[in-house]
Amino acid sequence: MKIGALEEHYKLELVPFYDSEEAKWLFSLAAEQVLNLSRSKLMMAKDMEINFIDQQKLLSILNDLQIGKPIQHILAEAHFYGLVFNVDENVLIPRPETEELVEWIISDCNKWLAVDSLTSSEKPSILDIGTGSGCIPITLKKHLPYAKVSSLDISPEAIIVAKQNARQIGVEINFIEADILHFKYEEKFDIIVSNPPYIRDLEKAEMHHNVLLHEPHLALFVSDDNPLLFYKAIAAFAKTNLKPGGQLYFEINEYLGKETIEMLEDKGFINIELRQDMQGKDRMVKAGLDVR
Numbered sequence: 390m391k392i393g394a395l396e397e398h399y400k401l402e403l404v405p406f407y408d409s410e411e412a413k414w415l416f417s418l419a420a421e422q423v424l425n426l427s428r429s430k431l432m433m434a435k436d437m438e439i440n441f442i443d444q445q446k447l448l449s450i451l452n453d454l455q456i457g458k459p460i461q462h463i464l465a466e467a468h469f470y471g472l473v474f475n476v477d478e479n480v481l482i483p484r485p486e487t488e489e490l491v492e493w494i495i496s497d498c499n500k501w502l503a504v505d506s507l508t509s510s511e512k513p514s515i516l517d518i519g520t521g522s523g524c525i526p527i528t529l530k531k532h533l534p535y536a537k538v539s540s541l542d543i544s545p546e547a548i549i550v551a552k553q554n555a556r557q558i559g560v561e562i563n564f565i566e567a568d569i570l571h572f573k574y575e576e577k578f579d580i581i582v583s584n585p586p587y588i589r590d591l592e593k594a595e596m597h598h599n600v601l602l603h604e605p606h607l608a609l610f611v612s613d614d615n616p617l618l619f620y621k622a623i624a625a626f627a628k629t630n631l632k633p634g635g636q637l638y639f640e641i642n643e644y645l646g647k648e649t650i651e652m653l654e655d656k657g658f659i660n661i662e663l664r665q666d667m668q669g670k671d672r673m674v675k676a677g678l679d680v681r
């Protein structure tokens with residue numbers, strides 16, 4: 390079969406599940422990986438014959454797409470902040486809004502370093518809570534190589550994926566397997582960051598079925614009764630485990646910005662800042678601890 394003909398078949402078969410631009414994009418991602426051809430080469434090669442084995446591989450990817458498997462799971466990789474991460478069903482696929490959170494921290498650290506570099510002899514230390522694929526701590530360590538980065542998750546399966554990513558990307562991270570709801574630690578940090586589960590049952594209806602069926606519910610959902618459960622636990626932990634002048638960064642549920650800020654104020658955090666993501670949704674919060 391020729392590439393062009395297979396592409397047409399793909400697009401037709403994916404029509405009930407994806408719009409035509411998405412279907413085209415999914416084919417090019419699949420073909421890029423199976424045939425090892427760049428996307429521009431692929432566009433020029435419509436008449437190229439595909440051998441039987443590659444054809445079977447591409448058709449099997451098509452089957453997975455038809456049952457709603459995310460392309461990142463099929464290809465076992467996801468792109469985040471210019472890096473490539475392994476992902477599987479045990480970790481959340483890194484999201485673009487989380488890139489914005491990471492960007493905020495990198496830019497704050499660079500500013501801080503520019504001011505403080507002559508006086509500060511200590512490396513800043515960072516802890517990411519609920520690390521999943523490791524996209525947050527690994528990207529931070531890659532861009533802030535002088536920082537000491539630790540990373541916590543309750544799921545041993547997620548830690549395996551995150552460790553593999555750290556090794557592949559070539560950064561040193563201290564991994565901790567623990568439940569933040571019952572976690573005590575002697576070390577203190579300059580920065581604590583988290584993208585904890587924040588989707589309530591009442592928001593499930595807004596979600597794409599791919600996410601609901603194929604991504605880990607442990608990383609996504611909280612009960613409607615106590616949607617800030619993890620935020621409260623992390624804020625309490627940060628009160629004891631942030632150094633004076635340290636900062637807490639959260640990715641948040643777009644509908645719970647006000648509640649998150651109030652909770653942080655109640656716990657005595659200062660200089661609380663809310664930011665929106667690229668889609669204009671309340672998505673990130675930063676809070677400081679008084680210097681005492």
Ligand code: GLN
Nearest residue numbers: 584585586587588608609
């Ligand atoms: N933003 C993610 C999503 O849509 C959720 C991330 C989270 O729960 N922490 O699906």
